[in-house]
Amino acid sequence: MTDPRSLLSSSATLGTAFVLLWCTGYIAGKLMVAHAAPLTALVWRFGLAGFSFAVFALATRAPWGRPRALMHSAVAGVLMLALQFGGVYMAMERGAGAGVAALVIGTMPLAVAVLAVATGQERLRAVQWCGLVLGIAGVALVVADRIGGEVSWAAWLALLAGLAGISLGTVYQKRHASTVDLRTGLAMQNIAAALVLLPGALWVEGFRFAHASDFYLPMLWTVAVNSIGGFALLFVLIRRGAATRVAALFFLMPPVTALLGTWLLGEHLTALKLAGFALAAVGVWLVARPAATTAR
Template sequence: MSRLAAPPLDGVAGARANRRVMAGVFVVLWCTGYPAGLVAVQHAAPFTILFLRFAFAAVIFAAMALVARARRPGWREVGHHAVVGVLSLAVSFGGIYEALRLGIGTGVAALFIGALPLATAALGLLLGERLRAVQWIGLALGLAGVVLVLRGRFGGGAADLDAYAAGTLSLIALAAGTHYQKRRATVADLRVGLAVQHAVAALALLPLAVFAEHFRIDASVTFAGALAWLVLVNSIGGFALLFALLRGGAATDVATLFFLMPPITALMGWLVLGERLAPAMLPGFALVAFGVWLGTRAR
């Protein structure tokens, strides 16, 4: 009887392989936002870009849900996804954009993103999500690898305490949103949930875009291309994969993938933007990869 009840090994292995592929695609898609965002901010104000990105993504997700005749969520589900939209989109992205505006260096900004796994793990302890010793070792190694990769990029900014406060707020909001989505906001249809999240984030950022930035846009072909990439690739593709990954695994396991963001972003900056990629970064790449493997390997 126990033999009949056991799950087939090939099915378990296939599910793990699919999850690894999804995780890899998610990391690559998320990191493409760096060169696209860098191009976009040369033609429009940051909060205006975020408002347009989230608003267009909300419309696309809503259209997809209508075409598929997805089940309408209850008000409680809508409320849960609204909280995620405020935390993971409006506050998180708005905070890091504000930190960059206030003069924080891009290397330090990337370090805030790379520190997400540790922030998520610490918050998880408060919420009852226990980690094994090997996972803590993986988290520490991953963060050390991120620091090695970014070691030469910590300068270049003239930030004060407000900039670091905005970056810290962004980190805490994304960690909180990751946990909240894993625990409370995984019931609704994928398209419906993401439509609500992006719509709420767009509404939250609209006053800043209008009153603080006066909706400053350089309506050029270059900006339109960058915005289209941010909407279709980062928001539609990236957040759909993040939603699916959170449905299938612990929040800390998914967050550990963010250790890969700064190294992969550095590679993309080298390939696309011609930024410097020093040989001294390579040990950091290896350490990050090993740390992510330790932190996310199966029990």
Template structure:
């Protein structure tokens, strides 16, 4: 077979390799937000942190778009991405951070985020999407692995309000994932992320000012944590997330979130000295197998 005949296959294989590399990078970058967020919450109120994070990231994306002379979107396009910003950023992260403030614990918060594929699949079914049996099996293995990894980390997490806030954040993120894929137009990525982050910051500003009085214990630790959250998690992480969303089904992309709790547990062990029990290892294997099943190409 000639090189010309195999060229399309080579391009397809290269695209799969690049996509998988981006998926790995996204998982790693996203999970670093947990230790950074834990440090930040110790020095400032949660919604104040989120406002500063989203406002700073929005300004960076806007500057990047301006420097590149990206096309200015129409008002209708801005409105769609504003909805994504409110759902995927303001409400989703607001719910998770509020749950942490109420004492739900980082392990349970990670479990809620890890359940994103189930929430995304549920919303997808309501919207008429179809799921193959192998994808449901992958989701089940992934959830079982998440629970196994996080067993023993559920103590002192029974606050009903905290669970309600986490659930709200989970389904807001799932709804934002679907809305991003279905309705948000494919405008310049820097413009889209600038709109989403700025709108999310404006939505959280009243809460940060009126409820938290913009409480900040400024210092080197807080500055370093905030800088990490902005540059690594918001700028790097969300750029990868929405690049992945543009190239695949929302449920398949969301299945990557099953990797968040075990990877976060490993990072907590390495960075923060948190306990990592040997019984968690089978959970890691179940999660990896579930993600492999759930993200298989049609």
């Protein structure tokens, strides 16, 4: 019989690995846009990831499902991948730090909650509204010293577009694309994202990237580690029945990314930013935590 403590320890190890791998994607993205145009970098990333997932799906005889379901999956991919990361990479090219980008995108559960209320899918409790206020206050603390500084308003708008992409994509995925097989769904989403971004990469950016290891290494990292390895770990954690703990792990993304950015990119981390990270994490936790049940 399997020792429950062994399973818990294993899930904790996988969860720690998942957080670290996921957060490195922001660092690798920052390195990529230093040597490539943002949309071009993403076409490389999503194109290679989509090809890898498609080959894996074919090799394992994964079901592709009905065309309508695949189309829904493609729409979700355009929102969650093309719009989200397009906004993030364009913002980082314009001066946004990896930690700030992670924090803005990390408030996704707050935005999703607002969308759910607006569309009548759920109602928020008072404590959840308090969480929304705390989350917004946390973001304000983190970005206060950057507004009007080296980060342009175009970068903030790009990050908000990225936040809208992952938020709308999450709601759309839940309602319309949750029945597609994981392997074929990820292949379709990555391929659709690459195709949508390709015209901009070709005609606006001239498909500009450096033929050097400074670009290829972080690009391959985002494909193998973030797009493939990160989603594989996520799938394993959910298969082990740790879905709620996986959701809680996203609360750790902004501070961990900020620390990685400080060590690897030399980004400035202040006490005010740390307070903002903590406040935003508490806000997201209050919004996402389940309602207390009455003991019998």
